[in-house]
Amino acid sequence: MPRIPNRTILNAYQQDPLLPLLFQECRSLSLAKNELRWLRDRAVQVAQLNLAKRTVRSKYFIGWRGLLRSMCRARSRGLPLQYILGDQPFGNLDIRCKRGVLIPRPETETFTFHAASLILHDMLKNGRSPTENRATCLRILDLCTGTGCISLLLHALIAPHVQRTSILGVDISATAIGLARKNLIYNIRRGYLSDTALMDITFRQGNVLDIHDIFGSSIHTGPPDVIISNPPYISQKSFRDGTTTRSVRRFEPRIALVPPKGEYMSELPLNRQEDIFYYHILSLSFRLKTSLVVLECGDRLQGTRVAALCNDLASEFEQVGNLHICIWPAADESMTGGDLQYSEPCVVIVQRYG
């Protein structure tokens, strides 16, 4: 990480004495200013709430300036902004965030929008749905759901256009499932989600790597039409070598970032540990004859590896039908930052016809 020149820090200090604190994490003046503005807005809001509750007289009362200062100090230690503020906008929703659960990323937001448009245009409008009765009730399985952001946003985008939807979110962490349920109720109460979401969306604790566990759960609601997932995809190496930032390494749960070592690896035809989730999800999708699979990958190399893995697996299972595998967003040579583009996350989309 390049050192920030003293002149820049001094300049920032003259604008606001709290800016140098934020510089430690933001590394740029415009971002630091933005974060300071968001933090100040929240501090004022919280102080106002305290004032309304008439806790002013108690000795634990802190004014908004004190609150803001402590927030900035926490941020300078690397605590993610979303954990300090307690929420993160995701599409039109507001997702609560809490220590121990991965924060929704803006890339995931883009991918979810794309997945929703795929579902609406390709599957329903063109009548590519494999069986007739499936069109009436759309079943979506969201594996490694975390805060439940993908499930909730998909419901918000799709439910108005489909007769019935049923979305199941699965995660191994009990904290994540608790938070996802809280997010569901919170967003309904705020009016961002329709009331039917309470019936349509369910969250359940389960291990994606344990095939019996996950297979049993999906049978319960019927085979899904769509599987979407943002599984842990960071390799041990890139978790340690500095590609993963300090803030993520220290404060976000490792279980949501790096796939576990051990017994899951031994019998699989894989040589990379970070891909094991994709193996399990893809083989599950072939077993259940899912018509659309959307998988988020860390970079384009991993995307091509997953696409190849999908081809290998397809030959093992019979009656897979016509598969269309693609990586989105498509590699674009004309775009600026050619090399950098390959290190950006992407999604592998597997569509199955007939």
Add this chain to the structure above:
Amino acid sequence: MFRSLHLTPYIKFKRPFPTPHHPPTPRLFTLSALSLANKALPPRLKIEDADVIISYLKGTGPGGQKINKTNSAVQLIHKPTGVVVKSQATRSRSQNEKIARQILADKVEQLLHGDQSRAAIKADRARKKKASKMKKSRRKYRELEDGNESPGAEEHDAQDVNDPNEGEALGAEEQSPHQLPSQQHVQQEQK
């Protein structure tokens, strides 16, 4: 004690939020401002989705789970005119996009219609409103000054006027007190 009382209006003013104990007093609007606002603005220019390139600032290297980005800036490029607009006002990407679209519509319209565009008319109205407000306040202070001066001036004038007249008045008065009792005496005597 008096000092603290004296400072209270300033403290109230510096508070960043209105407290429940001190609700803001309702503002009074004059008729002229209302009539100006009543005229409908021309409708906002509708920009086709096909003409806009949306970029979420790509080419910035690794992201996803590895990095927790708080910056969700949205950049819009209007293909036919080449206008570029960027917004990073809020943390929400969709909100930023909405804001950027509004700014883009205003900019493109200004480019196309010039003085007849919505933004230009809006700015023009704001300027006129401000000018009339300034004029009013100037008039008010002038009247206040005049008002303050005139009572003082009247008193002063009255004294000034009295002073030169005093000679005559005194002269006139000197006669009357002498006259009056004499008249009274005459009247009493007549009775």
